[in-house]
Amino acid sequence: MHPPLGGLDWQWAHSRVRDLKEWTMTLQLQSLRTTAKRIARARRIPHHEALNLIAQHLDQPHWYALTAAWDKGWRPDPTDEDFLSTVAKTINDHVMSIPTLGIGQGVQENGSIDGHAYTLEIDFEVHMAQIGWWGILLEHAPSEQPQIELYNLSPANPMLDPVFRSRALTICHSAAERLRARIAVDWPRRSTKPDADGRAQHPLTKGVSNKWYCLHCDGASTGAQMASNMWHCPRCNATPLDIFAAPFWKAADPIG
Numbered sequence: 001m002h003p004p005l006g007g008l009d010w011q012w013a014h015s016r017v018r019d020l021k022e023w024t025m026t027l028q029l030q031s032l033r034t035t036a037k038r039i040a041r042a043r044r045i046p047h048h049e050a051l052n053l054i055a056q057h058l059d060q061p062h063w064y065a066l067t068a069a070w071d072k073g074w075r076p077d078p079t080d081e082d083f084l085s086t087v088a089k090t091i092n093d094h095v096m097s098i099p100t101l102g103i104g105q106g107v108q109e110n111g112s113i114d115g116h117a118y119t120l121e122i123d124f125e126v127h128m129a130q131i132g133w134w135g136i137l138l139e140h141a142p143s144e145q146p147q148i149e150l151y152n153l154s155p156a157n158p159m160l161d162p163v164f165r166s167r168a169l170t171i172c173h174s175a176a177e178r179l180r181a182r183i184a185v186d187w188p189r190r191s192t193k194p195d196a197d198g199r200a201q202h203p204l205t206k207g208v209s210n211k212w213y214c215l216h217c218d219g220a221s222t223g224a225q226m227a228s229n230m231w232h233c234p235r236c237n238a239t240p241l242d243i244f245a246a247p248f249w250k251a252a253d254p255i256g
């Protein structure tokens with residue numbers, strides 16, 4: 001039901017609009033903090049560094065200065081209605097262009113090295129190829145080694161040239177770094193940045209610990225090691241699904 005019209009209600013409506021404006025502004029400051037979290041995850045930098053990046057983007061020397069100015073009524077350029085999305089783009093566009101991950105849902109790019117045209121596909125892994133000649137598969141855990149395939153053994157195959165191979169591998173590693181940054185955006189903060197006690201958060205099970213065990217190879221790793229290797233076992237490259245905070249499989253056998 002609408003409130004009855006009258007002087008009092010006009011005042012109510014007026015204050016409501018004012019509240020709404022305040023609320024919108026508060027929301028924008030909160031949105032900046034949320035945006036900073038995403039930038040911090042993508043770049044794997046501390047949250048306060050990301051806040052400072054945002055402040056500098058909005059012509060404030062640092063985040064503290066921005067909030068102080070905000071309290072005094074300063075606002076980002078009011079003519080720039082898209083300032084939030086502009087700030088969000090300080091997360092590299094080329095990282096965010098990789099969609100929510102899934103096989104076959106990635107991005108495909110084209111390029112060439114010394115006149116050899118290649119395609120570069122990034123989804124949950126990186127696949128670079130020159131049709132009929134060679135391919136390179138690189139999974140996203142930093143401990144993974146690139147797998148090079150040759151599709152023909154002609155001496156003209158450019159992959160046989162160490163300089164060409166090195167340039168192609170550089171492109172693959174750079175793509176894998178973009179992919180890791182994109183994955184980190186969707187993970188909890190503690191999954192890529194352990195706390196002061198070395199505790200890191202498993203990105204899927206959300207458990208927190210400073211020691212982790214691999215069901216696949218039985219190896220133990222620190223939280224920092226897991227965080228820096230994208231939660232793949234640094235010893236055997238097992239996926240995050242095989243990583244647990246406690247080696248429950250050891251306790252399961254009362255005789256052994």
Ligand SMILES: [Zn+2]
Nearest residue numbers: 214217233236
């Ligand atoms: Zn392992």
